[in-house]
Amino acid sequence: MSRRRFLEIAGAVFSAAAFAEPSAAHSPAPAPEAGEPLFRISLAEWSLHRTLQAGRLDNLRVRADDHGVRSLLIMCDGEGALGDPNDRARTTAIESHYRWVEAARYLGCHSIRVNARSQGSPQEQHELAVDGLRRLTEFAAERGIGVLVENHGGLSSNGSWLAGVIAAVDHARCGTLPDFGNFQASASSCRSPRP
Numbered sequence: 132m133s134r135r136r137f138l139e140i141a142g143a144v145f146s147a148a149a150f151a152e153p154s155a156a157h158s159p160a161p162a163p164e165a166g167e168p169l170f171r172i173s174l175a176e177w178s179l180h181r182t183l184q185a186g187r188l189d190n191l192r193v194r195a196d197d198h199g200v201r202s203l204l205i206m207c208d209g210e211g212a213l214g215d216p217n218d219r220a221r222t223t224a225i226e227s228h229y230r231w232v233e234a235a236r237y238l239g240c241h242s243i244r245v246n247a248r249s250q251g252s253p254q255e256q257h258e259l260a261v262d263g264l265r266r267l268t269e270f271a272a273e274r275g276i277g278v279l280v281e282n283h284g285g286l287s288s289n290g291s292w293l294a295g296v297i298a299a300v301d302h303a304r305c306g307t308l309p310d311f312g313n314f315q316a317s318a319s320s321c322r323s324p325r326p
Contacts, residue, residue, distance in 0.1 A: 173203065192238065204242040204279065204308075207231045213263030214249025214256055221259065225267045232271045242277035244308050247287045247296060256286050261299045272304040279308040288315045 182188045195202060210231070211224025231243045247264065249256035268278045286292045297307060 175206070177206065202238040202240050204240050204244055205231050205235045205238070206244040206281075208246065210245075212248035212250075213245060213267060214247055214260035215263070216250050216255070216259060221263050222266075225263055225270075228267050229270060232267075232274055232276050235276050236274045240276070242279045242308075243271065244279045244281050246283045247280050247293070248285060253286055253292060257292065257296055257299070260287075260296050264296065264305055265300045265302065268300060268302045268305040272302065277304045277306065279306050281308045282310055282313045284313070288313050290314050 176183070179188060192202075207228055210227035211220060213221065213224050213228070215221040215224055228243065228245060235241075235243050245264075245267070247260040249259045251259070264278060264280065271278050280287060280293065280297065282288045282290070282293055287296075293307060297305060
């Protein structure tokens with residue numbers, strides 16, 4: 132049995148056991164279409180960051196193709212604050228994300244994941260983040276790519292604030308990629324992003 136087939140079977144067994152409703156535990160699951168896998172599992176590359184950084188795994192594109200893995204999104208960090216209060220710095224941050232939009236399109240991804248960092252009062256940060264996200268989303272949308280904001284510290288870890296930003300951007304290609312362990316109850320209790 133190949134490692135790939137083992138992982139497919141193990142993932143199917145685990146998923147079925149973990150998500151089965153008690154009343155449906157003894158009912159057979161519907162069979163997948165011919166040639167379709169029973170489950171499709173998504174894994175963030177971050178889950179392998181230590182292995183990648185240690186050089187024990189090479190994540191070149193051909194590796195994904197060889198194993199039937201699809202790239203879905205690119206997580207972008209360190210490109211500047213999309214809600215920077217300085218107009219020039221905000222524009223630079225927006226334009227620094229363009230290469231990741233182009234890379235996502237080249238790799239066949241549907242989106243890039245970004246942060247909504249800013250400074251100032253919650254209302255000021257709201258307006259700045261909306262501007263940066265809208266401008267980046269308009270660029271990405273022209274290329275068929277979405278922009279997803281992760282609640283990654285600061286005000287973005289306040290669900291109400293982030294929802295308001297996304298609603299104000301008001302673009303079908305702008306949404307969220309929630310980390311459910313990163314939300315805070317109020318803006319005053321927001322914490323720094325995890326290392």
